[in-house]
Amino acid sequence: MEKIAVITSGGDAPGMNACIRAIVMTADQNDLEVIGFGHGYRGIVEDLNQPLRPNDMRLVSQRGGTILLSSRFPEFKQDKIAKQAATVLDQHGVGALIVIGGDGSFRGASHLARFWQGQIIGIPGTIDNDLAGTDTTIGFATAVDTAMEAIDRIRETAEAMARVFLIEVMGRHAGFIGLHAAIAGSAEAMLVPELEPQPKLADLADNIRRARKAYPDSSYIIVVSENLWPGGIDELSRALGQATGVTCHAAPLGHIQRGGRPNAQDRILSMQLGQSAVHAILDGSRTVMIGIEQGHVVQVPLHLTFQRDKPLDQRLVDLQLGLQQINFASNDARESA
Numbered sequence: 001m002e003k004i005a006v007i008t009s010g011g012d013a014p015g016m017n018a019c020i021r022a023i024v025m026t027a028d029q030n031d032l033e034v035i036g037f038g039h040g041y042r043g044i045v046e047d048l049n050q051p052l053r054p055n056d057m058r059l060v061s062q063r064g065g066t067i068l069l070s071s072r073f074p075e076f077k078q079d080k081i082a083k084q085a086a087t088v089l090d091q092h093g094v095g096a097l098i099v100i101g102g103d104g105s106f107r108g109a110s111h112l113a114r115f116w117q118g119q120i121i122g123i124p125g126t127i128d129n130d131l132a133g134t135d136t137t138i139g140f141a142t143a144v145d146t147a148m149e150a151i152d153r154i155r156e157t158a159e160a161m162a163r164v165f166l167i168e169v170m171g172r173h174a175g176f177i178g179l180h181a182a183i184a185g186s187a188e189a190m191l192v193p194e195l196e197p198q199p200k201l202a203d204l205a206d207n208i209r210r211a212r213k214a215y216p217d218s219s220y221i222i223v224v225s226e227n228l229w230p231g232g233i234d235e236l237s238r239a240l241g242q243a244t245g246v247t248c249h250a251a252p253l254g255h256i257q258r259g260g261r262p263n264a265q266d267r268i269l270s271m272q273l274g275q276s277a278v279h280a281i282l283d284g285s286r287t288v289m290i291g292i293e294q295g296h297v298v299q300v301p302l303h304l305t306f307q308r309d310k311p312l313d314q315r316l317v318d319l320q321l322g323l324q325q326i327n328f329a330s331n332d333a334r335e336s337a
């Protein structure tokens with residue numbers, strides 16, 4: 001086996017470029033040639049290939065996005081399209097494919113494995129951190145940093161104007177960004193999909209009302225995961241405003257969470273996973289994800305990464321739920337003293 005191919009697929013994530021660098025450098029040290037296909041699976045099918053050489057990698061690690069470009073390409077679910085990809089990979093003499101992406105990308109990799117005999121190695125690259133078998137994914141830490149910084153900024157204006165804000169964060173259907181951003185941003189409340197039971201509108205409204213009464217000159221921030229509230233945070237802000245009589249401002253953070261320079265943690269993780277992926281290929285591994293658990297690089301059968309649930313860390317959930325408790329009673333007592 002002399003040639004490996006790489007794609008980045010699904011939503012881009014800060015750190016993907018650092019990962020590509022590590023793959024290319026490690027492959028070069030082991031006399032393997034690397035080609036990249038642009039735009040994820042679409043690039044394989046349409047044969048949008050380019051050579052990836054060590055000298056091209058000098059300035060990429062610090063950049064967000066992905067130098068290979070990415071896409072959402074639902075057509076890849078069709079057998080005939082996946083077979084086409086297998087043909088292109090064979091035509092290039094590719095022996096192993098590295099897929100950097102999220103759960104959808106790994107479903108795609110498993111699908112491709114039905115039609116292609118080469119080794120397939122997944123590297124978890126998604127800001128959502130919603131892949132089982134790895135403690136974290138490329139891009140997650142940077143996205144949390146970005147969300148935290150945005151919350152800090154909103155906090156300053158919210159505090160200056162004594163306003164209530166609902167800040168919507170990404171995560172598709174997982175609450176990892178929401179939980180971590182809520183803790184880091186000292187949010188007064190958090191709504192993430194994994195909470196059981198989900199807070200009721202009446203309870204949220206009651207908390208806002210009491211907080212406004214106890215601390216009328218203070219800000220109040222609720223971090224809300226996307227896709228959680230029917231109608232989104234605009235609708236939730238409207239409903240809370242109606243229930244409390246307090247204007248609630250909606251601030252969806254959107255795609256700023258996906259862009260930007262990867263932080264140090266993501267760069268280091270990306271390079272560790274990229275290097276380990278090439279080593280795994282040399283060791284003969286196939287159809288596995290290279291993940292990280294408690295600081296150790298692990299290999300996990302690819303299908304388990306998207307078939308298993310990945311729960312939030314309950315200790316962190318408890319931390320946020322504990323810290324967001326406002327002790328109105330002690331404030332009342334102070335005031336009446």
Ligand SMILES: Nc1ncnc2c1ncn2[C@@H]1O[C@H](COP(=O)(O)OP(=O)(O)OP(=O)(O)O)[C@@H](O)[C@H]1O
Nearest residue numbers: 010011072073076077101102103104105107108126
């Ligand atoms: N069931 C499937 N069968 C074949 N290919 C799939 C399947 N699901 C997803 N893919 C392919 O993988 C691509 C990426 O998947 P998706 O758009 O869900 O992003 P992702 O990898 O989950 O990343 P992110 O978490 O950043 O959104 C899809 O656009 C499609 O090409």
Ligand SMILES: O=P(O)(O)OC[C@H]1O[C@](O)(CO)[C@@H](O)[C@@H]1O
Nearest residue numbers: 011102126127128170171172258
């Ligand atoms: O950029 P798109 O295609 O709208 O996708 C947005 C989705 O991608 C992610 O940013 C990464 O999966 C999710 O958090 C979000 O739901």
